[in-house]
Amino acid sequence: MKLQLTTLCLFLFSMIISAQDGIPTDYLKSDFHKSRREAFREKMPENSVAVLFSNPVRNRANDVDYIYHQDPNFYYLTGYNEPNGVLMIFSDEQVNDAGINYNEILYVQEKDPRKEQWNGFRLGTEGAKDKLGFTLAYNGSDFSNSGIDYVSFDKVMFINFEDDYRDSKRDQADLYSLVETFKTQINYSEDAIPDPIKERVYEMIKVTDVENSANVAQNIGRALEYYPDLKNDKIITEYVNTTDNNTRIELKQQVIKIESETPKSNLDTETLSRIMGGLRQIKTEEEMVLLTKAVRISAMGQREIMKAMHPGMSETEIQGVHEYVYKKYGSEYEGYPSIVGAGNNGCVLHYIENNKMKVENDLVLMDLGAEYHGYTADVTRTIPANGTFNKEQKIIYDLVYKSQEAGIAAATVGNAFNATDAACRKVIDEGLIALGLIKSSKESRKYFPHGTSHYLGLDVHDAGLYGAFEPNMVITVEPGIYIPEGSDCDEKWWGIAVRIEDDILITENGPINLSAEAPRKSDEIEKLMKEKSALDDFTLPSLD
Known part of the structure; x- marks a missing residue:
């Protein structure tokens, strides 16, 4: 309860300060990231070093790159939001040639006025010290001269390389060069990494x-x-x-x-991810402020489209309403590609084309999440485009709702992670059998093919260990039923797809639905859909 009250106070405070002129001021502070490094260090094996790299820059086409998104582990531990960075964390105090004691080093992009004119401000080494709280910060070009003797450590921990980044011949301190330098320093080879x-x-x-x-x-x-x-x-x-x-x-x-x-190697590609999963699966008070805001913004998007929805809308327009609401509340991005599937399109679990021109009288499945200062929500609602569920739609919808209620109730401290899935499946299996859609529970996966829960945080499918539920975990509960056209059942069920997904905070006093502001009950959805939308009078001239 104390965490919930503190989180509410921090959330209200963040709403006030982020509304002031200038850039938002409710980002995570350097003390948060420092505390996460300290927590990480406490879990490190003796005489070990962890080496983490920033995310690569992704090319969209030609000379245009995608908007940069930092590696969540790297951001969690540093607060650094630029590419071409390296973080080193040591389990024990080290001493450099100058006699300075240290237990962490950050390598960053070098300041460059010309590049900053084109692509934006860089923190540089002094910014990394002043803004991020690092004592030792160097330019990436210095990484090759780090002088670290990796052989002297019992474990050198890193996440194995995907090798999915480009080599900029004009930048000798880009991610490609940093990784290649590290590989040379540790005598890396695929054979040296145990499967x-x-x-x-x-x-x-x-x-x-x-x-x-x-x-x-x-x-x-x-x-x-x-x-x-x-x-x-x-x-x-x-x-x-x-x-x-x-x-x-x-x-x-x-x-x-x-x-x-087999020669023993000190290279370890498993432990780092396991430590990070253990840390990130439990949310701190500071994290809950941002994650709660992302979830509430997403719920507001669902509410607004319930009021604005009509059969003549396109899937893309529906997506646009959600994302406009996100921007209106200060969300920088979507946490993942938005899913808006009308009718049979909803039966594709990760349908992102969103190009149906009119949703007509179909159910519209909307799985979208706002990202706020790095933390992403994941909220799904399924609503009738014309404002009223027909008989078959309502039967399937109410069954999924009943299933989700059972799943949320199972999200309690001490329960196994799969408890929510088991609870949801029991209800759906029994319901599908009663409707004659399946003969036994062994068949239910053809209509309910996915899992029910995952962690939520800096990633939409956030890091975690998938053990028993603990206080201050945030998970999704998202049962669904999908009956594609051509299914082996009465045609009256064809094209019905329903998923209901909410973001659940696990507490000692039971689960809390963070996305409850978006109605879930079928009658409450129909009631809200009768209300006037602020977008009803927003019309644009025809371009035809």
Whole structure:
């Protein structure tokens, strides 16, 4: 309760100060990012170093780039919102050649008046010290001369490279150059990085007694369907396919021999993500201010379109109403591509074309989220374009609503992460069977094919460990039913797609629906759709 009251006060305060002239003043402060680095350091293994890189610049076409978006982990730990950066965090105090003690270093873009004239202000090293609170900040060009002896650490933690960035020949301190420098410094090669999935399978083989090997082989066989690259490993495939216990014993000995002969590496691509997941899954008071605002803005978008909706609107126009509301409230971006699917289009889970010219009398599924100062919402409503659910639409909608109510009720401290999914599926399975749409729960995934919950924060699918629910986690609860045209059922159900998604704060006193301002009950939606919209009188001249 204390967190909720504090969050409300901070939220109201942020509304006041961000309304002042000039740029917003409710961004996260440097003390927040510093506290996150300290929390990260506390979880680091002894004698370790973590190296994080900023996100690459993404090219849209020719000489036009996409709007830059920082890597969430990098932003969480630094507050730095520019490309071509490197963060180093050490588990223990280090001493440089000048005799200065340090436990973190930030490398940033160098100040350049000409480039800043074209592409905007750069913090530079002094800005990184003054604004971000770093004691040691250097230009990216200095990274190659860091003098760090990575061999001396028991663990060098980083997220493995996607190699999906361009090399700017004119910039020797771009992300490509920084990564290549780091690879050279740590003697990086793909072979030196253990495959974590393969390692887990080998561990299963190594610790399994022959009496249980058949069951373990069956479990590994299922894993091959999800991780087909494992099929290239002869030991694993033979372990799965053989029925001879002596063969499995021999294969187990081969695994033990391979592990004993494999040189040990201090390169670690797993622990960093695990630490960040543990930190980011629990939201602080400062984070909740921004995340709550993003969710409330998104709920306001849903409310406004409920009032503005009519059968003659296009999917793109509906998207535009949402996103206009976002901008009106100060949201910088959308947290993910907006989904507006009318009728059968709603059956495509990530439908983003949004190009149907008239929604007519269909249900319109709207899955959109405002991003506010880096934190994104994820709110879905499904409403009848003409303002009234028909009989079949209402039956399916009310079933999904009932399912979501059960899912939200399951979002309590101590429950397993999949508790919300299990609760939602039970209701939907029983409802679909009662309607004759399926004969058993085994068939329900053809109409409810996705999971029910994910974390929410700096990413729409935020980092987390997917363990038991803890206080101050924020998750989604989003059951759905999708019956595409041509489905094996009565045609009266065809083209009905319903998803209801809300953003839920888990507390000691039960779940709190942060997006509750957007109506969910079918009768409440119909009631709001009768109200006048501020956009009713907004008309533009025809261009035809």
